[in-house]
Amino acid sequence: MSNQSIIRITRELSEIQKTSDLSIAVACQDVDVRNVRALIIGPPETPYEFGFFEFSLKFGKEYPGKAPLVLAITTNGGRCRFNPNIYAGGKVCLSILGTWSGERGEEWSSAQGLESILISIQSLMSANPYENEPGFEDAKSEYDKKSMKDYIAKIRHETLRVSVIQRLEEYLGIMPDGTIDPPVQLSPDSEIEVLDEAQLSFEPFRDLCKRRFIMYYDSYLQTIAKAKISVSEGQQFAKMPFEGTGNSMDGKFLYSELERRVKVIRTALDEETHRWATEGILAVQKELGVAHLLQRQYEQIVESYKRNDTVTMDIGLIDNNPFVWQLTYFGRPMTNLDGGLFRIKAHFSPRFPDEQPRVIFETHLFHHRISKDGVLCYFPHRQDEVKSHIEAIIEAIEEDSPPYDPRTLVNPEASKLFWGSAEDKKNYNRRLRRSVQRSME
Template identity: 65%
Template structure:
């Protein structure tokens, strides 16, 4: 592969990694940028909502003259077809990739790149994926409409089961007692990594943190669907599904709800365990323990000189892996008079594993889930000052741009982005939680 091609791929990877798109992620082993892993998070308001869909991208020596080869690996070990254009065997049919005959002008050109490929795949994950099947424009009968509804229903179920639940159970070593011959999702096996390589799981921490963000959405989706589909009800087969390239199974929402609650509990146990692991790291005088202690001291000094923000920052039991932030609401804002206690748990693997941030003081806010999990995104992942700034910004921003991927409190989001009267109700409930915060703390 030419140096020019390698530089092009490296630049594209860096641009996506530095970008603000919360639904795309890419990674590769340092030794080989030609083999890339990509993660697409299912778009909101679709049956793929907040699912974790992984792909391999293999660049040839001819890139960017020729498109890379893209393979879906979130396929339930080759048993589940998630879209008319995303096959169980991993084939992704897109004109931009040369794997589907499209209209003139839709074919690959060197002006396109990895991000445009991922966005094109993401566009397949629509509210009605049935429409991606050729001939859909003629599907107007009641029979076709029923098929479309049935197809959406089973994709929603399997997106939760395969792309979210089984992935997280695998990460957390939760044994669900799978029947013989049924394999838990394992991206590394699908990726066909060589035996001498260590497992490559670049999205493990990202998926765990996003699960905590979207936990309320997952539960809400299950509660809605469990009323529509009885446990044991079989999926309907679509006209375009064939042997070895289908989505078979039964609805089991009662089981999915229990499994998703177990995952949530395990993730909370994991972050709580970091405190004890951190103390061991302190005793061993590791570099990460010293680094976090130093960062803490520098941040405290910085905010002592900052009159614009009032906060207290402390280490819980002098442990540099457990920070407690007390944020005081700014005057003349909706947070005025509020006193909010925030717990920040850090892993000894920081910054490869990012902090888990949770509001201990209840607050009615579209960026804080009903269980206290804060949705925020730091610009510099390895800098705790950047994390503190991002936490404050997420809470204080009064006129954010609409982005459903950041709305982790469904009741608050519905009011905040609703009618004028809804917004007034949001402000009243936020103010009420602010007033209650001083008593809570």
């Protein structure tokens, strides 16, 4: 591969990684920029909603003169065709990739790149993917309408089962019977586990998927609850006209089982979060660099907020453990949070910043960015700086008129009111103020 190709790919990777796009992530192993992994999070309000779809991109020496080879990885071992244009064997049919004959002007050009490829794939994950099959764009018969509905239903089920549940179960070591491989028992003489990509299979999106699962947990359960009404438990998937042997999506609806598995995953993630505290104490005892890093940032941030006249925030460590922070935020005057006192706990991993902190509101706050059980949805500008995390926490809860972005809405009930009618918004503000008032009780 020429130096120009490597420079081009490196720049494109860096640009995507620096953006605030919440639906696309990219990574490569070490300096091997020719082999890229990409994650697309299923668009809201589609059957792919909040699913985790992974792709492999291999760039040849002719790039950008020639498009990379793109393969879908999230296929349930080659048994699940997630779209008319995304085959069970991994093939992605797009004119810009040269894998489909499109209209003139839709073919690949050197002006396109990694981001345009991923956006094109994401566009296939529409509210009605049935229409992606050539010849079905104008399907209007009753048979076609029923097929569309059946196709959407099974994609929604398999998005949950394959792209979300199976992926998280593999990350967490959850067995088919629901039991979890017990974590290694740590002692003062134990070595702290470090996720070394040279020793483990390359899983660059492990932490991202775990964090998003926690954020979208209520949405997954809500999707299951709605879907259980429309299909019968054990009902077979309908076969689509364009599906063939070895390139289909076969199975049956088992939403009750999916619901159980989703709850097991959430329990396992909560247990993992609490284990970080124990691992953190050992990291302190061993004087590991991450322990010094968090302790130093803690001391600097405490001093910084003592001098801050605009935000009142008390910061402490639970049991003097730099891996568990206790934040006490006082609602800023002249905002909806005025007069409130909120206790927030931030759990840090011994692998920070490779694994990002998990932030829980211990004080109940009715808010569209806070789930019913206190999980905060926020995104720092600098993932390696704790101060950036704290600033993002404050920004997320104080923002008065945020743009509508369903990827950030982790409380379905609060979100529906916030972006509903004028009367809904008044109801939202009343419930928010009531929770603020109760925070002082």
